[in-house]
Amino acid sequence: MAEYRALEQFVDDIYTCNRTRCGFCSVECPVFRVKRMETYASRGRMLVARGLLEGILEPSAEMQEVMDACLMCGYCQARCALENLDIFSAVRRELREAGFASPKHEQTAERILETGTLFDRPMPFRRVGTTPLYLGCAYQSKPHQVQTIVSVLEKVGLDPLVSDEVCCSYIISAVGFEEEFQRAQARFRQVYGPHxxxxxxxxxxxxxxxxxxxxxxxxxxxxxxxxERLPGMTIKPINRRVTYHDPCHLGRMLGVIEEPRQILKALGMELVEMEHHGVFSTCCGGGGGVFDVDRALAVEVAKNRVRDAVAVGVDIIVTACPTCQPTLLRGAGRLVNELGVFVDVLDLWELLDQALD
Ligand code: SF4
Ligand code: SF4
Structure with a gap:
C-alpha cells in the first residue's frame, strides 16, 4: 500500500469527520451549492482522504478534479473543528506526488519561481516612505488601484514605503506544491529582507x-x-445603499470584519447585510486557483454570490479585494439577463478616496 506521509499527520481529523458526518460544512459550501454533489463538499473530500489512507482509492485524474474544484475558502473550516484546509492541501500534495496535478498549477508555480510574480506588472510601483507597504502581485498589476490606495493612506496621514517585492506565493502552497513554496518563501525573505x-x-x-x-x-x-484614523476626519458623504462582501481571507481568516463596516458607515452609506456575512461569508469564486482550472465553476459561484445581494434588495456590492471585485463583476455581468439589473461591484478604496477628497 502506498505511503501518504503528508496525510498521515491528519489521520485523527479525517476519522473524526468520517465518524461524525455532521455535514455542517456542506450546506453553504459554495462549490456544493453549484455541484450539488457530496464529493465536492468538505465531508466528501474527507472521505477521499480516508480512501487514500486505507488504500481503497488510488490517486486518479477524477480525484484531482475534485480537489482542484475546492476554493480553499475556509467556510467548511469555520463550521467545523478540524484542520480542513490543511487536509485538502495534503491530499493535493499526495496527488501531485502520484503524478496528478493540474498543468495550469504547474505553470503558475513555474512562473512565480521564474519571475517572482503571478501577474504582469506594467511598471512595478515604488515609493519612498517610512511604513512598509506590501502590495502583492494582484495590486501591482493594477497601477490605478495602487495610486488610489496610496492616495487614501496619504490622506489619513500615513507615509507608505513601497520597495522591491516578489509574490507571497500563496497559490503554490494552497495547491500543495510544498517544495516550490519553500523556495518561493526563501526568495521573498531575501528580497523583502530589510522590512x-x-x-x-x-x-x-x-x-x-x-x-x-x-x-x-x-x-x-x-x-x-x-x-483607526477616520474619526475626526472631514468626509464628503456618499449616500448609497450597499451590501458588503467579506473576502474570505480578510473576514474569516484575519478577523477584519468590523473595520470595513465602520468605514462604510463613516462614509455615509447604508449597509444591508447579505444572509451569509462576516465569519460565515461565502466565497466570490476567485479562491484556490479554481478560476484557472474550471472557469465555468468559478463564474457560477460568483453568480450565486451576486444573487445573495439581490436577495436582500441591493444592487451595489462593496468589497476590498483585488480578486473578489473582478470575479464578482464577471458574475454580475453574466446575470444581467436573468436579473434584469446590473449589480455593480465597487472597491472600498475607491470610495474612501472619493469621500476623503
Ligand atoms: S468536515 Fe467537519 S463539519 Fe463537515 S462533516 Fe466532517 S466533521 Fe462535520
Ligand atoms: S474550502 Fe470552501 S469550497 Fe472548499 S470544501 Fe470548504 S467550503 Fe467548500
Missing part, C-alpha cells in the same frame, strides 16, 4: 493571511489602519 522585522502594512487579503500564517510576519491590513 521583515517591522510591522508591514498590507492590502491584499490573501497576501496578508499568507505573510502572517505561513511566514510568521507582523502584518496589519491597511484598512484597519485607515479605520
Amino acid at each position: 521583515l522585522e517591522k510591522e508591514i502594512l498590507t492590502v491584499c487579503p490573501t497576501c496578508t493571511a499568507t505573510l502572517r500564517d505561513e511566514y510568521g510576519l507582523q502584518v496589519k491590513h491597511a484598512l484597519v489602519a485607515v479605520a
